[in-house]
Amino acid sequence: MRTTLKKIARRLLGADAIVASINALSDKIDRHAAIPAGAPSPQSAAQPAPPSCRELIAIEYLSGQGIEIGAFASPLKVPGNTKVAYLDRYQPDQMEGELNVAGLTPKDFGFDPAALIVPDIVDDGESLSKVGDLTQDFVIANHVLEHFENPIKGFKNMLRVLKHGGILYLALPEMQHSFDRIRRPTPFEHVWRDYLEGPAWSRKQAFDEFARVFVDNGMAKNLFPQKSGDERVAFESYVASELERANFSIHFHAWRMIDMVDMFVKLKDQLGIAYQIELIKANGDEVIFIFRKIPSTIV
Template sequence: MRTIKTDSEPLDYSASPQALEVEAVRRTLGRIFLKGRGIEVGAGTRPWKLPIDASCFYGDVLDEQGLEHYFAQTGSAFNGFIDAQTYAGIEDDAFDFSLSAHVLEHLVDPLGSIKNSIRIIRQGGISMFAVPDKRYTFDHPRPVTALDHLIEDYKTGGEETRIAGCKEHVMYLHPQWAPEIPAERIDIEAAILANAKFDTHYHTWTTDSFLEMLDWIEINFKVEAIHSELVVNENIAVLRKL
C-alpha cells in the first residue's frame, strides 16, 4: 500500500490558509473518530490524515496513470479500483470506517453512495463525508439541489440527472473559465458533455440542505458531528452506524 502521511506529521505551512484550515479540521476529526482499518474513495492527492493507529485502503475509479493525468501531478493515494457510487465487491461490515471528501458532488446518486458507504462498515463504525458548500465555491451561482431531486436520483440510479447537471455546468460554471456559450447552444453542449459522462459537480449543497439529505436516509445511524463553521468552504458529517 502507498504510504500516507499521518496526523503526527506537521502541517504544510507553505499551503494556502484555506488548505491549512481544511487539513487541520479533518486531521482533528480523524484523531477523534477514526481507528482500525478503513477505506477512502477518491482521495486523490489530498487523502484524509489518519491517526497513527489507523490504516486505510485507497480506492478510485481511475488508475494511477489516470489520476496523474486528472490531477496533473503524481502522488495520488491509490491501492485499487473502487466505485464510490456502489462500493461493489465490498462485503457488508468489512471496515471500521469509510471516508469520502469532495466525491459526492461528482456522483449522479449521492444518497446511494452514502448508504453503501455505511453498508460496508461494521456496527459502531464511522462514515465521514466532506462536501463543498456551494455558497463559498465556484458553484455559488448555481441553485441548491432539492431533496426531491436527490430522492428521484436514488430511485432511478441518477443517470437521467446527468443532462441536468451538465446543463448547469454549461450555464453557470463554464462562463467562469471560458467565453460564455450562446443560449441557442446550451442544450447541445450539455448533451455532448452528458454523453461523454463529463466529470463535473452534478449536485450542490449548503449546510441546511446537506442536513436535510442526511435526515432522509433510512439507515440506522447517529450523526456524531456536523462541522460547517470550522471550515470556510465545506460541510463535514460524521456518522456512526448503529
C-alpha cells in the same frame, strides 16, 4: 456559525444533547487549531503548522482499518493507528482522457497525474461492489457525494460496508462558498427520485447545469474566450456535450449546509438507515459530517 449549527441541530435533529456534543467538539477543535498570540508563524521551519480541522476530527474519530473513496491528490491525513486502502474508479494514467474536454487539458485544471493517489481498489465509489458488508472500521469520503449521480445509493453503500460502531467521515462543499454558488440548491425530492427511479431522468439536466458553471468559471480564469448572448448559450451546449462524452466527474448536485443536514435527517426516516450524526462542522468552504453506524438493519 456556532449559532447557525445550534439552530440547524435543534430544528432538524431536535436534541439538545446533540447540540452540546457538536459544540463541545467544535470548541476542542477551535482550541487545538488556534495559534497562540506571539507564537512563531506556522510557516517557520522551527514551528510546524498546527493540525488542520480535518486532521483534528480524524484524530478524534478514526482508528482501525478502512477505506478512503476518491482521495485524488488530497488524501485525508489520518492518525498513526489507522490503515487506509484507497478506492477510486480509475488509475491516474486513465484520467487524462477525461480531462481533455472542450479544448482543455489536465494542466489547465491544475492536475498533475503523477501527484494522484494510486488506488488500492479500482471500483465505483457509488456501489462499492468490491467491498464487503460490515468489513470497515471507517469510510472517508471528502468532496465525493456531490459527484455521485445517485448520492443516496452511494451514502447507503458507505454505511453498508461499515462495521457496527464504524465511522463515516464525510465532507461536502458548501455551494455558497464554491463555483456552485450560481446554481440552485438540489432539493431532497430530486435526490430521492434519483434513488427510486435511477438518475437517467436528470442526467442531461445535470450536465447542462454544470456546463454553465464550467463555462462561467473557465471564462473567469481566461481558459475560454469571453462569450455572451446566443453565442454563449451555444458554447454552453457544446461544453455540456463534451463533458458528457468524456464522462467528466461533474458536481451532479450542490447543497447548502441546511440542505445537507435536512437530507441526512430525512434519510433516517425514509430508509430506516441506522446511524447517528455525531458531528457537523463548518470548515471554510466545506461542511464535515461524522456519522456512526449503529446496530440495526440497513433497509
